[in-house]
Amino acid sequence: MALYQVTRNTASTAQDLNQVINLLTGTDTSTPVTVGNRISAKMSGATAASAYVGGVQYGPPYGAGTFAQGDLAIDTVYGMPWTCYTASGGPYPQGAWQSAGAGGLVARWYQSYWQGLNSGSTLITLDTPSFDPNSMWDTSVWGYIIPTYGTWAVTGAVHRWYGSSGNYRCHPVLRLNGAEVARGDDGEVPGTWGGGGGVEAQLVCNPGDLIQLICYTNAPSPGHTDVLYPARTYLSLYFVGAQEQ
Incomplete structure (x- = not known):
């Protein structure tokens, strides 16, 4: 249904008013409406003003x-709402x-x-995206x-095979801007050839920050990541939320 066009510089007609009423009451549900300002609602009992802005x-x-x-x-x-709690002005121009609430999976590479x-x-050089639309x-x-600024939940794992067996340690590590921020369990059974361990952390990050996955081992012949199941080595990123100021 096309939106009815009102002729400028003329008196409103009954048809003009009828269309406005139909849009406001929900009688007309097939016509999209775009407004150039906030859409406000205030019912009895909801005493504070609130509006959707886009x-x-x-x-x-x-x-x-x-x-x-x-x-x-x-x-x-990120699939989440943002609420303005301090109006524009002073130290907060916008x-x-x-x-409000947590976002979902933002990216995963393996x-x-x-x-x-x-x-x-x-x-660790992850080369294949399972999800990274942005x-x-x-x-x-x-x-x-x-x-963007906020709290990010990061989970990763490194699955590997040693070049020689022994009582060695091998840890997945998260780095933020080149500095270690989390180290996971080694996931190894002493004396065996391989295994895998995971690591996770919640990090407060700024725009431009870099998050990387590292494998640390003290094995003299550390071998390589898993040949049969390479996808077990991965890094996932979730946006938890943020309070912007």
């Missing part, structure tokens, strides 16, 4: 716009925003081949580039 990507609407306390925006990338490991630390993985640095 969709955003990678966090709240910073950079442009004037927003009021109670404004609501939906993040179409207001201060709080995420290995499709085995990788040789060094004694000490080896940067292209956050950077193969030039073998890591995720964080697009």
Whole structure:
């Protein structure tokens, strides 16, 4: 159904008013409506003003716009709402925003081949995406580039085979901007040839931060990641939320 066109500079007709009533009451459900300002609602018992202001990507609407306390925006990338709790002005030109609820899986990469490991630390080169619609993985640095401030849940694992058996340790490690922030269990059985361990952490990150997966081992002949099941070596990223100020 096409939206009825009102002729400018003429008196409104009964047909004009009827269409507006049909849109507001829900009688007409087939016509999309776009407004150039916030959409507000206030029922009895809901004493504070609140309004929907539109969709955003990678966090709240910073950079442009004037927003009021109670404004609501939906993040179409992270699948979560943002609520303005401090109106625009002062130190917050576009207001201060709080995420409501947790977002979902943002990206997951894994290995499709085995990788040789060094004694000490080896940067794990994940080459295959199982999910990364926003292209956050950077193969030039073998890591995720964080697009927005917030808390990120990171989980990963390294599954490997030793070149020689022995009572060696082999840990998956998470690095944030080159510094170790979490070290997982080695997942090895002493005296055997292989195994796997996992690592996880919740990290508060800023835009441009780099998250990488490392394998650390003290084995003199550390071997390589799993030949038969390379996809067991992976790194996943979830957006938990953020309070923007």
